[in-house]
Amino acid sequence: MTAVVETEGLTKFYGKRRGLEDLTLQIRPGEVFGYLGPNGAGKTTTLRMLLDVIRPTRGTVRVLGSDPRDASIRRRIGYLPGELALEGREKAGEYLRFLAGVRGGVAAGRVEGLAERLEADLSVTMGKLSKGNKQKVGLIQAFMHEPELLILDEPTSGLDPLVQQEFLAMVREARAAGGTVLMSSHVLAEVEHVSDRVGIVRSGRLVAVEDVVALREKAVRRVEFHFDAPVPEEAFRDLPGVRDLKVEGASVSCTIDGRPDALVKAAARFTVVHMVSAEPDLEEIFLTYYSEDVQHARAGA
Amino acid sequence: MPVLVRKTLRDYRRAIIGWTIGICAFAGLYTSFFPQMAANPDFYSQAAQAKYPEGVRKLMGGLENFTTGVGFLQAVIYQLFVPLLFTMCAVILGTKALAGPEEARTLELTLTLPLDRKRLVLERFAALAAGLLAVAVLSLAVIAVLGAMVDLNVPFGRMLAAHTGLYLLVLFFGTLTLAVGAATGRRALAMAVAGAYAVAGYVVHALAADVEAMKWLSHLSPFHYYMEGNPLVNGFQVGDCLVLLAATAVLALTAVLSFDRRDVGV
Known part of the structure; x- marks a missing residue:
C-alpha cells in the first residue's frame, strides 16, 4: 500500500530563515502519527505545505498520491489550522454549512452529532466564539466529511480535559474507520495515547521517528x-x-x-x-536522547 | 451563482448596504437642492465662484454652469464627491477580497477547500464586481428618480452613460486593491497604493486642462477616461469605457497569477 503522505527532502525557507529542512517522512495508511516539537520547530510549516497554503523551497511532497496543488484531493482531507481564525457576524452553523456545501460528502445530521459530542453551540456568531468554541468549530469542520486523511495542527489547544477525551475518541473512531491521522502537538502527553508513531522535529529538522511504545520506554x-x-x-x-x-x-x-x-x-x-x-515530558526526552550535547557526553563516557 | 461568490457577497452585505445608503443619501440630498439653485442662478453661481479659490474650483471641475441640470449633475454628483465616496467603497471591498482575510487568517480554511486558487481569486473578483454593481444600480435609481422630481431635464440615457463610466472607474480601483492584496497579502499596502493612485490620478487629470506637462501624464489617470468624454453631455464613450475595462481585466489577471504562485499567510 502506498503512503498517504510522502515527503522527500522537503525544505522550506522563509527568506533566509529556516522553517523546515530536508524532511523525509512517510505516513502509512491507517495510522495515527503524532508530530511533536516545541513551538517554532517547523510543525505548522510542514502541515501547511501538505495543504498547499505555502510552497516548498525544495524537495517533493505527495498527499494521497497527488501533488498538493491538485485542489480535488482536498475534498478527502480534513484540516485544522494551528492558528484558527473565525470572524464575522455569521453563525457558526451557517459557516459550517457553507464549508460542507463546497466540500460535499457531509452526511445529514453529522454536524449536529459532532457539535453535541463536543458540546459546541453553533448558534453563536463566529466573532463571539470563545477560543475553546472556535477550536470545536474547527474540529467539526475537519471531521464532518469523514475524510481519508486528517491533518490537525495542535488540535487539543484550548479544549478542556473532558472535550479533549472526546476528541481523542473521535480520532480513534476515524482510525477504526480506515482513516489516517497526522496531528501535531508540543506535548507528548496529549497525543501518546492515540498515536501509533511519533515524529519529533526540532529547529526545522526531523530528529526522530519512533514507535510510541518504544518512546515511552525511553522516556x-x-x-x-x-x-x-x-x-x-x-x-x-x-x-x-x-x-x-x-x-x-x-x-x-x-x-x-x-x-x-x-x-x-x-x-x-x-x-x-x-x-x-x-x-514524561517531551522536553526531557529531547534533552536525554536527542540533544547533541548529551550524545557527545554519552559517546565520551 | 457560484457558491463562493454568494458567500463573499454575504460577507460584503453590511458594507454594501452601508455604502449604498451613504452614497444615495449624499446624491439624493444634493440633487434635492437643485430647484433652489435653478431658481437663483446668478446668486448661486457667484457664490460658488466666490466661495472657492480658483485652484480649488479647478479641482472641483470648474463649477461654472451648475445651475443647468447637466452642469449641476456633473459638478455636484459626477465630478468629485460621488466618485470619491464610491472609490472608497470599492477600495474597502477590494481589501476584503483577499488581503483582509489573509491578515485576519480566516483565508486559510477557504484556501484548503477543494477549489483552485485561480478560481478563488476569480470568484472574489466576481463578487466585488457584483457588489459594486449593486451600489451603482441603486445610486443611479436614486439620482434618476429624484432628478425627475426636481426637473433636472437630463435624459436617462445620459445618466446611464455617466454612471457606467463611474462604475468602471470604481471597479478599476477596487480591482487594483484586490490585485495588490493578492500579490502581497498586505491590506494596508493595498489600500495605500489604490488611494494614492486615485488621488494622484484625480489631481493630474484636473490640472491637465492648464498644465501642459500634465497632459500626457493624464493618460495614465483613470479619471481621464472617466471624465474626458463628458458622457453626461455626449452619451456613451465606448473607447474610454473599453480602456477602463481592459485595465481592470489586466489587473484581475495579475491578481489571479500572482496569488496562484505565492505562500499565503506567512
Whole structure:
C-alpha cells in the first residue's frame, strides 16, 4: 500500500530563515502519527505545505498520491489550522454549512452529532466564539466529511480535559474507520495515547521517528516516594536507570530512564505513604536522547 | 451563482448596504437642492465662484454652469464627491477580497477547500464586481428618480452613460486593491497604493486642462477616461469605457497569477 503522505527532502525557507529542512517522512495508511516539537520547530510549516497554503523551497511532497496543488484531493482531507481564525457576524452553523456545501460528502445530521459530542453551540456568531468554541468549530469542520486523511495542527489547544477525551475518541473512531491521522502537538502527553508513531522535529529538522511504545520506554520520568520513616540512601543507589537521586529523610526523588521496575522493587522494601510519578515530558526526552550535547557526553563516557 | 461568490457577497452585505445608503443619501440630498439653485442662478453661481479659490474650483471641475441640470449633475454628483465616496467603497471591498482575510487568517480554511486558487481569486473578483454593481444600480435609481422630481431635464440615457463610466472607474480601483492584496497579502499596502493612485490620478487629470506637462501624464489617470468624454453631455464613450475595462481585466489577471504562485499567510 502506498503512503498517504510522502515527503522527500522537503525544505522550506522563509527568506533566509529556516522553517523546515530536508524532511523525509512517510505516513502509512491507517495510522495515527503524532508530530511533536516545541513551538517554532517547523510543525505548522510542514502541515501547511501538505495543504498547499505555502510552497516548498525544495524537495517533493505527495498527499494521497497527488501533488498538493491538485485542489480535488482536498475534498478527502480534513484540516485544522494551528492558528484558527473565525470572524464575522455569521453563525457558526451557517459557516459550517457553507464549508460542507463546497466540500460535499457531509452526511445529514453529522454536524449536529459532532457539535453535541463536543458540546459546541453553533448558534453563536463566529466573532463571539470563545477560543475553546472556535477550536470545536474547527474540529467539526475537519471531521464532518469523514475524510481519508486528517491533518490537525495542535488540535487539543484550548479544549478542556473532558472535550479533549472526546476528541481523542473521535480520532480513534476515524482510525477504526480506515482513516489516517497526522496531528501535531508540543506535548507528548496529549497525543501518546492515540498515536501509533511519533515524529519529533526540532529547529526545522526531523530528529526522530519512533514507535510510541518504544518512546515511552525511553522516556525520562521524575518520581518521588514518601515513606513513613527515613530511608537509607544505599537502598536506592546504583539502581539501573535511576539518576539524580536525592534522599532527604523520609523522601526519595529521582529521575528514571526506561522501566521503573528496579526502583519500585527497592521502594517496596519500605512503607510507602505517597508516590508521585510525573508524566514524561517531551522536553526531557529531547534533552536525554536527542540533544547533541548529551550524545557527545554519552559517546565520551 | 457560484457558491463562493454568494458567500463573499454575504460577507460584503453590511458594507454594501452601508455604502449604498451613504452614497444615495449624499446624491439624493444634493440633487434635492437643485430647484433652489435653478431658481437663483446668478446668486448661486457667484457664490460658488466666490466661495472657492480658483485652484480649488479647478479641482472641483470648474463649477461654472451648475445651475443647468447637466452642469449641476456633473459638478455636484459626477465630478468629485460621488466618485470619491464610491472609490472608497470599492477600495474597502477590494481589501476584503483577499488581503483582509489573509491578515485576519480566516483565508486559510477557504484556501484548503477543494477549489483552485485561480478560481478563488476569480470568484472574489466576481463578487466585488457584483457588489459594486449593486451600489451603482441603486445610486443611479436614486439620482434618476429624484432628478425627475426636481426637473433636472437630463435624459436617462445620459445618466446611464455617466454612471457606467463611474462604475468602471470604481471597479478599476477596487480591482487594483484586490490585485495588490493578492500579490502581497498586505491590506494596508493595498489600500495605500489604490488611494494614492486615485488621488494622484484625480489631481493630474484636473490640472491637465492648464498644465501642459500634465497632459500626457493624464493618460495614465483613470479619471481621464472617466471624465474626458463628458458622457453626461455626449452619451456613451465606448473607447474610454473599453480602456477602463481592459485595465481592470489586466489587473484581475495579475491578481489571479500572482496569488496562484505565492505562500499565503506567512
